[in-house]
Amino acid sequence: MAKGDNRSGGEAASSTAPATGLDLTSSTTDCDNNAPHGHVRIDHTGLRLRGVEQAISPHRGVALPRGMVIADAWTQLGDVVAPLSNSSGRPLARTVKLILDPLVLRPVQNPQFAGSAIAIEHVDDLRDRIHAAGPTLGATAEWYQLVKRTRRRAGVTDGNPQDLYFQRCFELAHSNGTPDGITTAAELAAEVVEDVRRSRGDKTVEHLRGYITDPGNVPALNRLLGAAWRDDRETSAGHPDLDARAAFLAACATNPDTEIFARLADHRVGTHEAGELSAEGVARDYGLSTHPRPARPRLGDRASKSHLPPPFDRSILERAFAAFTSVFHRESMADIPALIRQEIHRSAGAWQLAEESSRVAMVLGRDATADLTDAGRTLSRDDARARLRSRWQRQAYVHRVLRLPARTADGLPDDLRADIRQPRRAYLRRLWVRLHGREMRGESMTATAIWDLLDGVMRSVIMDQRDRLKDTLGRGR
Amino acid sequence: MTIPIYRADESIVIGAIPSHPERTAMVEADGALLLWDELADTIYPAARIFDLDRAGEWLWDIYGAESIRGILTGDEEIDPIAVTSILRTAKRLAHIEWARSWWPESALSSIPPLSTHLLDAEAALHAFAVEHLLDDAESVRRSLSTVDFGQLAEFARHRLLGEEVTELLDRLDDLAEDYGVEPIRTSRPTPVSGLALAAGDMRATSTAAATGKALIDWNLVPAGMIDSAGSARWELARHEGELTLSVSVPAASSTTDVPLTARVGDTDISLERSPDLPFFVGRTVVPTSFLLTRTDQRQPVVHSPVMGRPEDASPELADRHQAILAHARRRLATPDGLLAERIAGA
Numbered sequence: 001m002a003k004g005d006n007r008s009g010g011e012a013a014s015s016t017a018p019a020t021g022l023d024l025t026s027s028t029t030d031c032d033n034n035a036p037h038g039h040v041r042i043d044h045t046g047l048r049l050r051g052v053e054q055a056i057s058p059h060r061g062v063a064l065p066r067g068m069v070i071a072d073a074w075t076q077l078g079d080v081v082a083p084l085s086n087s088s089g090r091p092l093a094r095t096v097k098l099i100l101d102p103l104v105l106r107p108v109q110n111p112q113f114a115g116s117a118i119a120i121e122h123v124d125d126l127r128d129r130i131h132a133a134g135p136t137l138g139a140t141a142e143w144y145q146l147v148k149r150t151r152r153r154a155g156v157t158d159g160n161p162q163d164l165y166f167q168r169c170f171e172l173a174h175s176n177g178t179p180d181g182i183t184t185a186a187e188l189a190a191e192v193v194e195d196v197r198r199s200r201g202d203k204t205v206e207h208l209r210g211y212i213t214d215p216g217n218v219p220a221l222n223r224l225l226g227a228a229w230r231d232d233r234e235t236s237a238g239h240p241d242l243d244a245r246a247a248f249l250a251a252c253a254t255n256p257d258t259e260i261f262a263r264l265a266d267h268r269v270g271t272h273e274a275g276e277l278s279a280e281g282v283a284r285d286y287g288l289s290t291h292p293r294p295a296r297p298r299l300g301d302r303a304s305k306s307h308l309p310p311p312f313d314r315s316i317l318e319r320a321f322a323a324f325t326s327v328f329h330r331e332s333m334a335d336i337p338a339l340i341r342q343e344i345h346r347s348a349g350a351w352q353l354a355e356e357s358s359r360v361a362m363v364l365g366r367d368a369t370a371d372l373t374d375a376g377r378t379l380s381r382d383d384a385r386a387r388l389r390s391r392w393q394r395q396a397y398v399h400r401v402l403r404l405p406a407r408t409a410d411g412l413p414d415d416l417r418a419d420i421r422q423p424r425r426a427y428l429r430r431l432w433v434r435l436h437g438r439e440m441r442g443e444s445m446t447a448t449a450i451w452d453l454l455d456g457v458m459r460s461v462i463m464d465q466r467d468r469l470k471d472t473l474g475r476g477r
Numbered sequence: 478m479t480i481p482i483y484r485a486d487e488s489i490v491i492g493a494i495p496s497h498p499e500r501t502a503m504v505e506a507d508g509a510l511l512l513w514d515e516l517a518d519t520i521y522p523a524a525r526i527f528d529l530d531r532a533g534e535w536l537w538d539i540y541g542a543e544s545i546r547g548i549l550t551g552d553e554e555i556d557p558i559a560v561t562s563i564l565r566t567a568k569r570l571a572h573i574e575w576a577r578s579w580w581p582e583s584a585l586s587s588i589p590p591l592s593t594h595l596l597d598a599e600a601a602l603h604a605f606a607v608e609h610l611l612d613d614a615e616s617v618r619r620s621l622s623t624v625d626f627g628q629l630a631e632f633a634r635h636r637l638l639g640e641e642v643t644e645l646l647d648r649l650d651d652l653a654e655d656y657g658v659e660p661i662r663t664s665r666p667t668p669v670s671g672l673a674l675a676a677g678d679m680r681a682t683s684t685a686a687a688t689g690k691a692l693i694d695w696n697l698v699p700a701g702m703i704d705s706a707g708s709a710r711w712e713l714a715r716h717e718g719e720l721t722l723s724v725s726v727p728a729a730s731s732t733t734d735v736p737l738t739a740r741v742g743d744t745d746i747s748l749e750r751s752p753d754l755p756f757f758v759g760r761t762v763v764p765t766s767f768l769l770t771r772t773d774q775r776q777p778v779v780h781s782p783v784m785g786r787p788e789d790a791s792p793e794l795a796d797r798h799q800a801i802l803a804h805a806r807r808r809l810a811t812p813d814g815l816l817a818e819r820i821a822g823a
Contacts, residue, residue: 065545067534067609087606088563093614116530117549148654160618160657254530381486390487390527398505400498401512403578403700411736411782463613472783473699474733475577 063117066126070100073130080138083145084166094162099140099170104133108448139173140166143189146179150189156197168192205303205321211336212317213301221299224341225316228348229296238272245269245367249384252364253451261360261447270359273366274350286366287425288312288432297347311432312352316343322433323440339440346439351432357445358435361453365431368454369424384451388458392423395462404469416468426461480521480540481554482547491540491548491555492523499579499695499801502571505612508532511539513571515579516804520560520568535610538563563607570603573815579695581705581798581805582729584755588805590701590730595632595642595817597624598649605652618656624649627662638820645816686720686768687713689776693726694790695798697780701731703757706802709739709779713767720767723760724748724777739777740787742770748779 074081074091084095091100101107105126107114112122113129130137147165172179172188179185198204211217241264248260264270276282283289289312300315308318320343346354351362368384371377372392379386396407405412407420419426434457438445445453483490495501495514502513504522508531511522521540526532529549537545541559548555573596582590601620608617626649632642653660690708707727714721724739724746737748737757748757767775778787791797808814809822 065533065535065537068537068542068545086608087602088566088609090609093608093611096609097614116533152654157659158657161655163657253528387528394510394527398503398510400696401501401503401578402574403498403696405783406785409783409785411784459613463615463619473735474731475700 062120064120064123066113066116066118069118069123069126070096070130073127076127076131077134077137080134081141083141084137092162094160094166098162098166099137100130103167103170104129104137114448135177136170136173139176139178140170142178142180143169143172143185146185146189147192150186151193154190154193154197156193159196164196165192168196208320208336208340209301209303209317212299212320212340218299221316221340221344225296225299225344225347228345231348233348238268238270240272241267241269245364248447248450249364249368250380251382252447253384253387253455254382256447256450258447261357261450264360264363265356268356270353270356270361270363271350273363274359277351283312285425287422287427287429294352310429311436316340316347319343319347319436320440323437346436353432353435354439355444358439361435361445361450362428362431364450365428365454365457369427369458372424372427373421384454388454391455391458391462399466399469402466404466405472412469412472416465416472419468420465423461423465426464427457430460431457478519478521479554479556482552484551487527489526489529489548490523491526492521494523494525497797499797502568502575504567504571504574504607504610506532506567506610507535507612509536511567511571513568515572515575516800520564521557522568522571538607538610539567563610566603566606567610569815570600570607573600573603576815576817578700579801580700581695581802582701583704583706583802584729585704585727586706586802586806588705588802588809589821591815591817591821592632594625594628595820596815598629598645599815599817601652602645602648617652618658621649621653621656621658622661624661625663626650626653626660630662632816632820635820635823637823638816641816642820685712685714687772687775689772691776691778692790692794692798693779694788694794697778697784697787698737699731699733699735699781699784701729702733702735702737702781703727703779704729704755705798709777711739711741711775711777713763713775719762720765721760722746722763722767723758724779725751725759726757726779728755728757735781735783737779737781739779741777742767742774746777 071090074085075089081091082089084092084099086092105113112119113126118126144161144165147169148161151161151165169192172192176182176185176188179189182188212221244260244264244267248257248264251257277286277288278293280292283294284292287310288294289310291313294312297313297319298315300317303315303318303321308314308322311319314322320339342354346352349359351359353359353362364384368388371385372389381387381390399406409417412420431453434453435445480492493514494512495517500515502515504511506524508528509524509526511524513519513522524532524536524539526536533545533549536548538561540548540555540557541561543559544555544557546552576591577593577596577600580591581588597620601617601624604611604616604620608614613619626646629642629646629649633639633646635642650660652658688711690710693703693707693709695705704727709724709726712723714723722741722744724741726737726739726748728750739746739748739759744761744763746759746761748759750756751758778790780787808818811818814822
């Protein structure tokens with residue numbers, strides 16, 4: 001089956017869905033329990049699912065799963081979007097994440113498209129929006145194919161093309177239509193490939209290293225580092241706002257409270273809570289340093305992808321380098337001298353981060369993982385703390401099903417055993433890395449993005465441990 | 478087909494969760510685990526739902542659009558009818574995961590190993606088709622980065638199924654490019670060892686005072702390490718004036734070098750790979766008083782310390798193992814089985 005075949009997604013043995021796709025006709029305001037197949041009516045009576053309930057129209061109480069509406073609209077775009085689809089004809093995960101959500105549906109501006117259920121009165125609107133974007137999406141797919149061919153000819157293999165080119169191709173499609181329509185298509189595609197290659201290439205990293213190790217720059221940079229660590233430190237500012245933190249975590253997975261989050265940042269809760277890091281052993285217990293107390297970083301003269309130390313022990317070069325090895329948009333990065341100066345100031349900030357919203361996110365991550373491995377106190381199922389604990393604890397079952405080592409196994413390597421017993425260290429380390437990466441790309445942390453971040457970091461820690469367990473068994477990954 | 482729904486504080490459970498790990502075929506989906514019973518002939522999985530908001534986006538792909546209302550609104554059962562290609566693909570992906578973990582390779586039972594390269598390749602392809610419902614957004618890339626395209630190409634010469642492998646390789650090449658995975662290509666295939674028959678007993682060394690065999694709990698040894706139909710054979714003997722306890726376990730094809738131990742009472746006997754026979758063997762000197770030990774306490778419990786601590790074996794373990802061995806034999810003869818199964822069974 002070629003990619004893009006079998007696009008209906010409704011190969012119904014008993015023909016409950018029409019061959020053309022899913023029966024999502026929503027011009028009706030049908031609230032009837034006997035609505036045709038494909039309609040979903042959600043009653044408030046007996047509903048225990050708060051997240052869904054909140055996404056339901058308060059007036060009609062009728063909603064459809066968002067994935068179903070998107071799948072239906074996507075199907076109707078036909079084969080032109082096959083390069084952006086999986087082999088079941090659904091938009092790729094990155095098509096949704098990088099194109100449909102931020103560039104077409106824009107749920108932040110259009111809250112009716114946010115959440116997992118779409119109220120029936122907005123279903124047509126969502127479908128129309130995807131339909132209206134159809135020509136641009138089709139053109140995006142054509143540009144993507146062209147850019148991939150160009151990349152292949154140029155011998156570029158580094159990085160995930162979806163991450164690197166999807167949004168660039170959407171921009172090209174938006175400005176130029178299809179590549180067939182303009183004579184400079186080949187040049188434009190080559191430009192995208194070259195631009196991305198240059199921004200990720202060794203040359204840039206070499207340039208970074210050259211700048212930071214240049215004897216002409218080193219004294220001034222060291223003076224700046226010394227001054228920043230002397231003058232920028234703010235350890236006593238802010239408030240703890242313990243109740244507000246708990247209240248935010250209680251709802252952030254289903255209904256993030258933007259006001260509380262803004263208040264946490266205004267009250268400089270992140271900065272305040274960083275005060276504890278200067279106490280002996282705290283940063284080490286959080287996995288952020290190997291030293292009893294975080295020390296001023298060095299400028300550094302080398303960096304390697306595979307052996308980066310814990311965040312607070314990284315040199316300025318290693319911190320800047322890490323951002324070059326992850327996905328980023330070059331245009332959003334500062335030039336190298338400015339980037340290094342920023343990094344120096346950032347290193348002296350609370351949590352060694354620059355934005356208060358990132359620091360708040362670190363505090364929330366710390367709070368949310370405090371009793372990951374304990375039975376813990378009873379929390380509502382939707383509470384971020386309960387959800388993360390549930391994800392962590394159900395791994396014991398998942399590992400049994402996958403015939404992987406039990407957490408209690410004595411024969412595991414010591415470092416792996418320690419990481420399994422104290423997952424919070426790996427968690428906070430990874431959370432910091434993600435927040436740092438966001439800062440370098442100029443992306444601020446928002447209330448609505450917190451849960452995906454907290455949950456995504458947990459998933460990533462779990463998958464990393466699983467890979468290491470498989471390595472231990474010699475099973476490959 | 479009516480499927481019950483149980484609602485608890487922690488999660489919502491649709492259907493009956495398979496009873497034992499070795500018969501559970503699982504897909505880790507976004508907000509839920511999908512669990513098929515390998516030994517049951519049902520297309521619909523059980524589901525343990527942790528996050529209905531997320532799972533609600535794709536559950537209709539599995540149980541059909543007509544069932545989603547009941548799941549979301551608190552019904553106590555659903556009655557799904559539709560069988561979509563996505564459901565079939567998800568089930569197949571779960572089966573591949575099961576095979577990676579529990580395929581009961583056994584020379585004694587004539588069940589050959591499955592090629593992990595073929596399993597990885599098919600997993601990548603299936604993960605791509607259901608990527609939108611998987612918990613791990615990196616699963617396609619993750620699977621692709623384990624596939625050895627060079628070794629896979631060796632299967633393209635297969636007399637009956639070579640063409641299918643070639644087609645699979647073409648699609649994987651496209652996928653690797655799409656996901657920015659640099660294909661691994663080693664030039665020489667790892668020889669998939671055939672069925673090195675481990676039917677022979679350990680070499681006779683002396684006069685045995687007592688012998689016996691004990692079942693091995695698959696949960697306590699890594700996949701592919703021991704012959705799944707094999708037992709731990711033990712022998713108590715006088716050897717050069719000392720009382721020795723020997724244990725041997727038939728090996729399977731995995732070359733993993735994790736330690737293997739036989740625990741007998743309070744004694745741990747380290748089992749080493751025999752240099753010339755497909756066995757793990759170990760021996761220790763025991764005091765004469767060992768002869769007074771009750772037979773049931775003399776049973777060796779074979780385990781790898783990296784997997785976990787030995788527990789009392791469940792009395793129905795032998796039957797459970799037999800059921801899986803029979804299932805694998807059927808799978809090898811299934812015309813629409815995985816490529817890995819059909820090539821192993823050809």
